[in-house]
Structure formats: structure tokens, C-alpha cells
Amino acid sequence: MDSSAYKIYHIHGLDSRKMLEDYLSCNQGMVFEEDFLKFPIQNFIDTFKSGDIKGDVLIDISLGSFIHHLYSASEFFKHTIVLKVKDRCIMELKRWVDTRTGAFDWCHAAQLHVDIEGNSDELQHKQCEVRSALQHVVKCDIKKENMTEPIDLPPADCIISAWLLEAISKDKDDYVRNLRKFSKLLKPGGHLILVGSLGATYFKIYKEKFYFLTYDEEFVRGVLVAEGFAIDHCNVCRRTVESDLVDYKYVIFIAAHKEK
Numbered sequence: 272m273d274s275s276a277y278k279i280y281h282i283h284g285l286d287s288r289k290m291l292e293d294y295l296s297c298n299q300g301m302v303f304e305e306d307f308l309k310f311p312i313q314n315f316i317d318t319f320k321s322g323d324i325k326g327d328v329l330i331d332i333s334l335g336s337f338i339h340h341l342y343s344a345s346e347f348f349k350h351t352i353v354l355k356v357k358d359r360c361i362m363e364l365k366r367w368v369d370t371r372t373g374a375f376d377w378c379h380a381a382q383l384h385v386d387i388e389g390n391s392d393e394l395q396h397k398q399c400e401v402r403s404a405l406q407h408v409v410k411c412d413i414k415k416e417n418m419t420e421p422i423d424l425p426p427a428d429c430i431i432s433a434w435l436l437e438a439i440s441k442d443k444d445d446y447v448r449n450l451r452k453f454s455k456l457l458k459p460g461g462h463l464i465l466v467g468s469l470g471a472t473y474f475k476i477y478k479e480k481f482y483f484l485t486y487d488e489e490f491v492r493g494v495l496v497a498e499g500f501a502i503d504h505c506n507v508c509r510r511t512v513e514s515d516l517v518d519y520k521y522v523i524f525i526a527a528h529k530e531k
Contacts, residue, residue: 276480276482277473277480277481277482278479278480278481279438279482280334280357280439280482281356281357281413281438281439283481284357285357285359285479285481287335287336287357287363288363289477290334290335291335291336293476293516294307294474294516295308295339296376296379297376297378297379302512303512303514305512306508306510306511306512307522308380310506310508310522310524311339311340311433312339312340312342312343312383312384313387314504315343315344315464315524316343316384316387316388318343318464318504318524319343319344319347322347324347324428324429324462324464324526325347325428325429326428326429326458326461327349327350327425328349328350328352328425328428329344329350329352329431330353330429330430330456331351331352331354331430331431331433332353332354332418332430332432333433333434333435334438335360335363336360336363336364336367336375337433337434338364338367338377338380338401339377339380339383340431340433341401341405342381342384344429345404345405346400348404348428348429350407351404351405351407352408352409352424353405353408354409354410354411354418354419355409355410355411356410356412356413358410361408364405365408367402368402368405368408377398378398381397381398381401385397409422413439416452418452424456426457427457427458427461428457428458428461428462429457429461429462429463430456430457430462430464431464432453432463432465432466433465433467434466434467434468436449436450436465436484437468437471437486438481438482438483438484441482441484445484446484446486447494447497447498450498454498454499457529460528461528461529462503462526462528462529463500463526463528464526464527465491465523465524465525465526466522466524467491467522467523468483468517468519468522468523469487469488469507469520469522469523470518470519470520470521471485471517471518471520472485472518473517473518474517475515475517483517483519488507488523491523492525495527499529500528501527503526503528504524504526505525506523507522507523508521508522508523
């Protein structure tokens with residue numbers, strides 16, 4: 272698919288609140304609960320409950336203002352650093368962190384976490400825990416080799432990236448280059464967790480179509496191995512809903528660690 276036919280997330284920007292409402296809210300008519308909320312949340316819980324992935328620094332670099340994947344991760348790291356490409360996404364995230372009027376309501380995501388974990392009485396604690404963790408939000412420029420220049424980040428024990436690589440990579444070679452930039456932020460032996468949509472070509476905000484790189488499970492597995500990662504866990508979920516907002520075929524969750 273020609274990327275010039277659609278808008279590009281990191282170039283044109285988007286309405287981050289509309290994205291949350293259409294893809295991750297509890298609003299009536301939001302059809303992606305199973306694929307974009309429950310599936311990633313269950314996999315994050317399963318991945319972190321072993322206790323093998325933990326440390327000082329977690330870096331998250333994900334699409335839009337998504338945070339639902341961080342409910343499982345925050346308790347395992349001393350510091351969480353969130354990198355965002357667009358100012359609007361930073362503003363949306365900080366509005367929630369600071370509990371400002373009009374902030375997006377993530378209670379349904381927190382509720383899913385505590386229900387799956389069997390700790391329903393810890394809902395308020397979970398919300399406070401994530402807000403406390405999300406104090407370091409840094410704007411990044413994915414066109415630069417050091418994305419946070421002039422800031423040098425501490426090496427991360429874990430990097431999480433949800434739905435970003437396919438939104439910023441114009442082709443598969445570009446995907447590899449961007450993944451390599453992410454990898455440079457990791458300590459040797461550090462962990463990388465990717466969530467993405469397989470077989471997609473676009474996603475929509477209002478009537479505007481944004482580009483998604485089309486790739487499959489074999490491709491991302493091959494790239495990770497070629498870049499020095501060992502794959503620890505991979506789970507793929509077939510699409511469960513019909514919607515013209517996005518044309519993915521599967522959702523993938525893949526966790527790996529850096530061997531070299």
C-alpha cells in the first residue's frame with residue numbers, strides 16, 4: 272500500500288481524544304473491546320505476573336494517548352518514561368494524570384485489570400499507582416537517531432510499544448530502522464514488548480484515513496531475531512468485530528529479550 276495515499280500519524284497528527292473514544296472507550300458503539308482492550312490486557316497480565324520482567328526503567332512509546340497497557344507494568348519498575356510523538360497526545364495524557372476536568376475516563380480499563388487479576392477491591396489503588404508512575408512524559412522525534420535529543424534517557428530494562436511501529440514506518444525497511452532505534456534504548460538483556468495489528472492498511476479518525484504498514488507474524492518474528500532478540504512469548508488473536516474504522520486481520524502481542 273502506497274503510504275502517500277493516506278495521512279501519516281507522526282507528520283499530520285490526529286485528534287487523540289477521538290481516537291480514544293472510537294477505539295478504547297466504554298462508549299456505546301465502541302466495538303473493539305475484545306481485540307484492543309481485553310486481548311492486550313490479558314497478555315500483559317500474563318507476561319508480567321511471572322516476575323521475570325522488572326527493573327529500574329520502563330520506556331513506553333505507543334500510538335496516541337494509550338495507557339491501558341501500563342496498568343500491569345507500572346508496579347514492576349521504579350521509573351516509567353513515556354515518549355510521545357505529538358504534543359496533542361502529551362496534553363491528553365497529562366490531563367488524565369493530573370485528574371483535570373474533561374480527562375478521558377480509563378476506569379473501564381482499570382476495572383478489566385483488577386477483574387482479571389481477581390483484585391476488584393484494588394481499583395482505586397490501581398488508578399493511583401499508574402498516575403504516580405506517569406510523571407515523566409517526553410516528546411520525541413522519530414526521524415532522529417536519538418529520538419529524545421538533546422535528552423539522553425537512561426537505558427531501559429523494558430520497552431513497550433503498542434500500535435506505533437506500523438503507524439510511523441512507510442515500508443518494511445523503515446520498520447526495521449525504527450525498531451533498531453527502539454532497541455538502542457534497551458539494556459543488554461532488556462525486554463521489548465510489541466502490540467500491533469497484522470494485515471492492516473489504514474485506520475480512521477473521523478473520515479480521515481491514516482496509514483498503517485501491512486505486515487504479518489512471520490515478518491515481525493524474523494525482524495526481531497535478525498536484530499538480536501530471542502522471542503519469549505507470542506500470541507495472535509483473529510479479528511472478532513466488523514468495522515470500517517480499521518482493516519486489520521489479527522492483533523499480535525509479542526514479548527522478546529535482547530540477546531546482543
